Amino acid sequence: MNSFLFTYRETEPTDRIWIDTFISEHWGSNLVVVHNTSYCPSKLNGYIACKEDEKIGLITYQIKDEECEIVTLNSLIENNGVGSSLVRLVEKEVKGIGCKNIWLITTNDNLRAICFYQRLGYQLVNVYPNAVEESRKIKPEIPLIAENKIPIKDELKFCLRITT
Secondary structure, eight states, X not given: OOOOOOEEEEOOGGGHHHHHHHHHHHHSXXXXXXXXXEEOGXXXXXXXXXXXXXXXXXXXXXXXXXXXXXXXXXXXXXXSSHHHHHHHHHHHHHHHTTOOEEEEEEETTOHHHXXXXXXXXXXXXXXXXXXXXXXXXHOTTSOSBOXXXXXXXXXXXXXXXXXX
8 A cells, every 4th residue: 555645624615616627527417316315515524635646545425313414535546545544534523422323325236335334344235126226217317337347237235333
């Protein structure tokens, strides 16, 4: 693993244009559809990872009741701790305000994310077969087949129970 120094900061209203562009580049549009719910990540809480003046990662999330949902996570420089540091930052924040669980949804084709979240201690708690078909009704840009040639069909829910 090559390491380098990076910093983090909370997203601000002045970041909205950058976030919309960033999400569009990495998610096909600035609209994210997760389990039949549409999100505009630039309007969510989040953190940006920076290496000097360059933005190299983004996490967005929302808190509802005593749960936190990670909506998006992207790292432009993988295997250097950017993504895991962003996740741990959110975990620390939501633990401090009394959240009991952090959860997220990914799709069956996203093998890197599946392994990544399990390494961080998240458990697979639910599989929603063919759920992506419903999401495509809202966001038709969701591809049928991933770059790794796996059909994108199912949503997988991962959860981490926050302990005090």
